[in-house]
Amino acid sequence: MLKALVCDIDGTLTDTxxxxxxxxxGCIRKLVDRGVEVVLASGNxxxxxxxxxxxxxxxxxxxxxxxxxxxxxxxGSLHLDGDQSRCWEAFRILETHFRERGTSLQLYSDRYRFTxxxxxxxxxxKEVKEVLSGMPIKIVDTGYAIHLQVPEVNKGTAxxxxxxxxxxxxxxxxxxxxxxxxxxxxxxxGTGVAVANANPRARDIADWVTQxxxxxxxxxxxxxxxxxxxxDIDQPRYSP
Amino acid sequence: MLKALVCDIDGTLTDTxxxxxxxxxGCIRKLVDRGVEVVLASGNxxxxxxxxxxxxxxxxxxxxxxxxxxxxxxxGSLHLDGDQSRCWEAFRILETHFRERGTSLQLYSDRYRFTxxxxxxxxxxKEVKEVLSGMPIKIVDTGYAIHLQVPEVNKGTAxxxxxxxxxxxxxxxxxxxxxxxxxxxxxxxGTGVAVANANPRARDIADWVTQxxxxxxxxxxxxxxxxxxxxDIDQPRYSP
Numbered sequence: 285m286l287k288a289l290v291c292d293i294d295g296t297l298t299d300t301x302x303x304x305x306x307x308x309x310g311c312i313r314k315l316v317d318r319g320v321e322v323v324l325a326s327g328n329x330x331x332x333x334x335x336x337x338x339x340x341x342x343x344x345x346x347x348x349x350x351x352x353x354x355x356x357x358x359x360g361s362l363h364l365d366g367d368q369s370r371c372w373e374a375f376r377i378l379e380t381h382f383r384e385r386g387t388s389l390q391l392y393s394d395r396y397r398f399t400x401x402x403x404x405x406x407x408x409x410k411e412v413k414e415v416l417s418g419m420p421i422k423i424v425d426t427g428y429a430i431h432l433q434v435p436e437v438n439k440g441t442a443x444x445x446x447x448x449x450x451x452x453x454x455x456x457x458x459x460x461x462x463x464x465x466x467x468x469x470x471x472x473x474g475t476g477v478a479v480a481n482a483n484p485r486a487r488d489i490a491d492w493v494t495q496x497x498x499x500x501x502x503x504x505x506x507x508x509x510x511x512x513x514x515x516d517i518d519q520p521r522y523s524p
Numbered sequence: 525m526l527k528a529l530v531c532d533i534d535g536t537l538t539d540t541x542x543x544x545x546x547x548x549x550g551c552i553r554k555l556v557d558r559g560v561e562v563v564l565a566s567g568n569x570x571x572x573x574x575x576x577x578x579x580x581x582x583x584x585x586x587x588x589x590x591x592x593x594x595x596x597x598x599x600g601s602l603h604l605d606g607d608q609s610r611c612w613e614a615f616r617i618l619e620t621h622f623r624e625r626g627t628s629l630q631l632y633s634d635r636y637r638f639t640x641x642x643x644x645x646x647x648x649x650k651e652v653k654e655v656l657s658g659m660p661i662k663i664v665d666t667g668y669a670i671h672l673q674v675p676e677v678n679k680g681t682a683x684x685x686x687x688x689x690x691x692x693x694x695x696x697x698x699x700x701x702x703x704x705x706x707x708x709x710x711x712x713x714g715t716g717v718a719v720a721n722a723n724p725r726a727r728d729i730a731d732w733v734t735q736x737x738x739x740x741x742x743x744x745x746x747x748x749x750x751x752x753x754x755x756d757i758d759q760p761r762y763s764p
Binding site: 298301302303304306309310313328329331332334335336338339340341393396 | 538541542543544546549550553568569571572574575576578579580581633636
């Protein structure tokens with residue numbers, strides 16, 4: 285019996301323009317109102333995730349920085365996992381490499397990041413991997429940014445660490461995602477679902493792939509796995 | 525002719541649980557898709573507002589910290605207005621005062637604030653005003669937090685400053701709000717609208733008060749003032 289949902293944001297809960305799907309918001313609110321724990325998981329910053337939790341109306345528990353940060357509830361403190369100095373070291377090497385090629389790298393919201401680094405996709409992720417080959421650093425191209433992170437941290441490790449803090453195990457979770465940075469989360473969760481637009485590797489590792497894309501896929505998955513809510517969720521009250 | 529919308533968040537775009545109204549999100553997306561500039565304005569932090577702009581799908585222009593910060597577009601830098609050290613000075617006085625009474629004050633996200641300070645409503649705003657009477661500091665109780673800010677800065681001054689940067693004047697704006705920290709914004713804008721749940725002072729200063737509350741009031745106002753979109757906005761596509 286699935287007791288909780290952990291859901292990726294970009295490419296999963298959002299549409300092609302990175303806007304959160306309002307149908308999926310309505311559906312998640314139904315789950316929350318019925319006492320199902322909903323954890324939002326992303327490569328974005330903890331500050332961004334706090335805003336998202338408030339806007340959507342969850343209990344405030346999130347995974348940020350691709351697993352480098354998690355928080356339990358709105359009043360929880362940030363749990364950090366991952367040595368950012370190793371990411372900075374790798375980033376300086378990349379800066380030097382690409383500067384010689386006439387390209388400068390654009391860091392994303394580094395002021396708000398504590399364990400990983402993210403920069404714009406103005407350079408090839410393949411070349412980034414070549415430059416950093418042999419270094420103990422993970423390069424993740426989420427399709428929205430290129431992230432540098434210590435290899436031993438991901439959304440799956442964060443899920444395993446946070447679940448007991450809310451009285452659950454990772455087996456109790458339905459995970460929904462679309463990208464390579466969701467792989468460990470999809471396999472650690474009791475059930476992993478990929479939305480129809482997902483990366484082939486995410487589709488391969490998932491227990492089930494939705495027919496619909498993006499937020500509509502999230503709604504489809506929630507309806508399937510929490511079928512007792514289906515009728516109600518089918519017609520969300522859009523203006524609460 | 526109104527060319528742009530500036531809209532408060534808490535108590536205006538959100539419901540009683542501070543969740544953003546999905547009907548209002550759909551309505552705002554229609555405006556954005558038709559080229560109407562939508563500026564979100566709040567007492568919250570710039571980081572929170574950045575997330576909100578992305579989730580809703582605006583151009584990224586916002587007013588944060590009750591006017592102390594504004595930004596033009598997602599790539600814009602933060603424009604700061606207001607000396608936070610004056611707020612800190614006032615806050616230390618309050619801390620001492622309430623500590624003697626056995627009450628400690630809880631700052632909200634001060635790491636992410638640049639021009640004002642906000643703390644929990646665990647003490648009476650009236651007593652805060654008494655303690656700080658005579659000091660050049662403004663105390664604003666938004667109903668969600670008590671804010672300390674320099675008196676010469678508000679959402680209205682920010683609106684007047686940012687409008688020319690996007691080729692507009694504050695007269696081109698429809699402003700929608702509910703609270704005492706929206707008063708100057710409502711009067712500086714070409715047209716000021718208060719939602720039905722608004723504070724009496726906001727209702728008094730507004731050009732028009734909606735019949736409906738919260739996000740449904742926002743939809744009502746947009747339908748009234750952008751009547752050419754009415755038919756379309758009346759039936760927003762909830763799952764884009």
